[in-house]
Amino acid sequence: xxxxxxxxxxxxxxxxxxxxxxxxxxxxxxxxxxxxxxxxxxxxxxxxxxxxxxxxxxxxxxxxxxxxxxxxxxxxxxxxxxxxxxxxxxxxxxxxxxxxxxxxxxxxxxxxxxxxxxxxxxxxxxxxxxxxxxxxxxxxxxxxxxxxxxxxxxxxxxxxxxxxxxxxxxxxxxxxxxxxxxxxxxxxxxxxxxxxxxxxxxxxxxxxxxxx
Ligand SMILES: Nc1nc2c(ncn2[C@@H]2O[C@H](COP(=O)(O)OP(=O)(O)OP(=O)(O)O)[C@@H](O)[C@H]2O)c(=O)[nH]1
Numbered sequence: 001x002x003x004x005x006x007x008x009x010x011x012x013x014x015x016x017x018x019x020x021x022x023x024x025x026x027x028x029x030x031x032x033x034x035x036x037x038x039x040x041x042x043x044x045x046x047x048x049x050x051x052x053x054x055x056x057x058x059x060x061x062x063x064x065x066x067x068x069x070x071x072x073x074x075x076x077x078x079x080x081x082x083x084x085x086x087x088x089x090x091x092x093x094x095x096x097x098x099x100x101x102x103x104x105x106x107x108x109x110x111x112x113x114x115x116x117x118x119x120x121x122x123x124x125x126x127x128x129x130x131x132x133x134x135x136x137x138x139x140x141x142x143x144x145x146x147x148x149x150x151x152x153x154x155x156x157x158x159x160x161x162x163x164x165x166x167x168x169x170x171x172x173x174x175x176x177x178x179x180x181x182x183x184x185x186x187x188x189x190x191x192x193x194x195x196x197x198x199x200x201x202x203x204x205x206x207x208x209x210x211x212x
Pocket of ligand 1: 015021064125
């Protein structure tokens with residue numbers, strides 16, 4: 001079957017248990033929100049195709065379990081990640097404090113080229129807020145990451161944050177993307193030439209047939 005996309009991009013969601021990683025992913029890929037919390041066991045993934053500057057990018061998003069007991073399993077997925085979305089919960093101070101630990105794990109296990117963004121989820125819960133937007137933004141700046149506050153519940157900034165993470169991965173792999181597009185162009189050009197040649201041959205054959 002013909003490929004429906006040009007490039008595959010792998011993102012990984014990391015953060016404490018309960019910050020809303022699964023809900024963010026389901027909101028992005030299935031436009032759904034579930035208010036119950038069923039902890040992810042190990043890892044799970046979902047896919048979505050995005051059009052970024054005319055390139056069809058198949059984004060594979062790995063949702064990891066935030067619970068400590070699954071960390072041996074989830075760390076095995078860091079190595080293959082191209083982009084990381086660190087998530088904390090704006091109503092949960094410890095989840096914000098733990099971003100440092102998630103980031104140092106990534107430094108240890110993920111490739112150097114990996115692109116990272118920071119997300120403070122549950123921005124709809126203004127009354128229960130424990131982490132200000134300013135603190136989130138400052139932390140992101142200290143890690144040189146882009147920062148988003150999101151709500152899987154109200155669908156605020158969900159698509160924007162996943163799309164931005166994908167764009168950063170594409171930019172970091174620009175040379176590979178350009179090479180791929182060049183080879184695609186070459187292929188299309190060759191196919192067009194072949195087609196043209198084919199129709200000329202047919203014309204010639206037709207002429208020959210006519211001349212006889
Ligand atoms: N108010 C509000 N609640 C949210 C939001 N996102 C998630 N939740 C709730 O937070 C709880 C945990 O969400 P999950 O997506 O299961 O959390 P998780 O980070 O995947 O948790 P683990 O799988 O254990 O790592 C659920 O009860 C969700 O309904 C949000 O944006 N706003």
